[in-house]
Amino acid sequence: MRRGGEIRKARRGDRDPGLVAQLRRPPGGRDARIMLLAQLLDRAGTGVWAAACVLYFTFVIGLDAGQVGILLGASGVAGIAGSPLAGHLADRFPVRSLLIGAHLLRLVALCLLLVVTDFALLLPVVAVTHLGDRAAKTLEMLFATRVAGDRRATYQALSRSSANAGYALGAGLAAIGLAVGTRGAYHVLILADALSFLVAAALVWRTREPRGRGLVTAPTADADADAAAPQAAPAAGGPSPWRDRGYLRFVLLDIPMHLDDSILAIGIPLWLVSRTTAPHELVPAFLVVNTVLVVVLQLRVSAKVRGPRQAAGAVALYGLTTLLCCALLAAATGGGAWAASAALLAAAVLATAAELMRSVSSWELAVTLAPRQARASYLGVAGMAQSVQKSAGPLLLTGAVMAAGPAGWIALGAAVAGLSLVQRRASLRRLDALAGAPAPAAAAAPA
Numbered sequence: 175m176r177r178g179g180e181i182r183k184a185r186r187g188d189r190d191p192g193l194v195a196q197l198r199r200p201p202g203g204r205d206a207r208i209m210l211l212a213q214l215l216d217r218a219g220t221g222v223w224a225a226a227c228v229l230y231f232t233f234v235i236g237l238d239a240g241q242v243g244i245l246l247g248a249s250g251v252a253g254i255a256g257s258p259l260a261g262h263l264a265d266r267f268p269v270r271s272l273l274i275g276a277h278l279l280r281l282v283a284l285c286l287l288l289v290v291t292d293f294a295l296l297l298p299v300v301a302v303t304h305l306g307d308r309a310a311k312t313l314e315m316l317f318a319t320r321v322a323g324d325r326r327a328t329y330q331a332l333s334r335s336s337a338n339a340g341y342a343l344g345a346g347l348a349a350i351g352l353a354v355g356t357r358g359a360y361h362v363l364i365l366a367d368a369l370s371f372l373v374a375a376a377l378v379w380r381t382r383e384p385r386g387r388g389l390v391t392a393p394t395a396d397a398d399a400d401a402a403a404p405q406a407a408p409a410a411g412g413p414s415p416w417r418d419r420g421y422l423r424f425v426l427l428d429i430p431m432h433l434d435d436s437i438l439a440i441g442i443p444l445w446l447v448s449r450t451t452a453p454h455e456l457v458p459a460f461l462v463v464n465t466v467l468v469v470v471l472q473l474r475v476s477a478k479v480r481g482p483r484q485a486a487g488a489v490a491l492y493g494l495t496t497l498l499c500c501a502l503l504a505a506a507t508g509g510g511a512w513a514a515s516a517a518l519l520a521a522a523v524l525a526t527a528a529e530l531m532r533s534v535s536s537w538e539l540a541v542t543l544a545p546r547q548a549r550a551s552y553l554g555v556a557g558m559a560q561s562v563q564k565s566a567g568p569l570l571l572t573g574a575v576m577a578a579g580p581a582g583w584i585a586l587g588a589a590v591a592g593l594s595l596v597q598r599r600a601s602l603r604r605l606d607a608l609a610g611a612p613a614p615a616a617a618a619a620p621a
Contacts, residue, residue: 258551
């Protein structure tokens with residue numbers, strides 16, 4: 175009996191800790207725990223504004239649909255610059271200070287929305303907000319990968335779970351203000367988002383600056399020598415990601431590996447409304463499905479993908495999952511309301527599965543494919559992939575894919591699946607080159 179009890183205890187001990195336990199003791203300890211809380215509050219505020227911004231610009235400011243489109247499109251383009259700018263600065267200045275500055279920049283820009291009503295002035299204000307938003311996200315991950323070290327994939331899973339929970343909380347709070355619908359209610363929502371930036375900045379201030387400027391990963395026993403060099407001479411003479419064709423190829427191929435975001439947020443709802451007989455009340459269910467599955471499954475999926483080679487395999491799974499998702503969307507037009515609803519919900523599940531694959535592959539490969547002594551600037555460039563997709567993805571879906579009908583979805587899925595195989599092969603080749611090269615050659619970042 176005693177041996178049986180010991181065996182059961184051993185088996186329980188071999189299991190990976192659950193989400194709550196991991197959040198209490200995340201990779202990186204105290205500083206990581208504070209950063210996760212800051213991200214949760216930040217994303218809650220962002221969820222409030224994301225749910226209210228279009229209605230605010232339309233009904234409070236009085237912009238027409240064309241102006242709102244220009245405003246959000248221009249801000250998306252401005253946001254593309256946020257990631258490389260953050261990475262460039264992180265090679266030269268403390269990440270902690272830069273992140274506090276990004277939060278305060280967003281705070282000031284958002285508060286200006288309370289008094290700015292002219293369209294010409296709104297353009298730069300909203301653009302600065304988005305630039306700060308993308309810079310903050312990149313700096314958060316730079317901070318995390320330094321304090322979490324080799325367990326960065328686990329931290330990434332915890333980060334995504336807390337972020338999705340924050341978005342859901344923010345959207346719920348926004349629903350209350352939108353139900354009131356007055357100018358004052360919208361102003362309260364803006365102030366709530368601004369308050370989240372202020373609290374996030376205060377929490378980041380309580381953390382300690384991670385060691386290893388420019389390295390991104392926390393120094394270990396065999397990496398202390400590498401960590402010391404950039405500290406003494408911060409990356410000024412390190413390799414440039416803009417001259418590294420192999421890494422730029424990875425970033426370019428990573429853009430379509432983020433299309434699940436636009437498919438879930440824009441493609442599936444618009445396809446339901448315009449080309450199927452499914453009830454419109456089903457649209458909120460897509461967000462609920464996505465949020466619940468990410469919070470519940472992200473940590474488990476990340477635990478299955480260990481190391482860059484498995485991350486490269488996850489890229490291929492991303493392409494296959496996206497292809498199946500697009501096939502279901504194409505088939506959703508061929509049946510009645512029940513069949514269309516089932517197909518669309520299944521497509522939302524597959525889009526979420528693709529997101530889970532992408533979240534464990536994109537950042538891991540971005541880190542490991544970059545030369546150690548200049549990873550901050552490299553990761554800043556890698557962060558552009560998601561920003562470019564957020565700007566170009568909606569245009570691709572609405573202007574080409576959906577206009578072509580079901581065939582457009584099949585073509586999109588096949589293209590993403592094919593490109594995912596190219597990305598997997600290119601990533602494995604670069605990993606082999608980096609593993610086989612000596613330290614000086616690795617610093618040259620082989621293609």
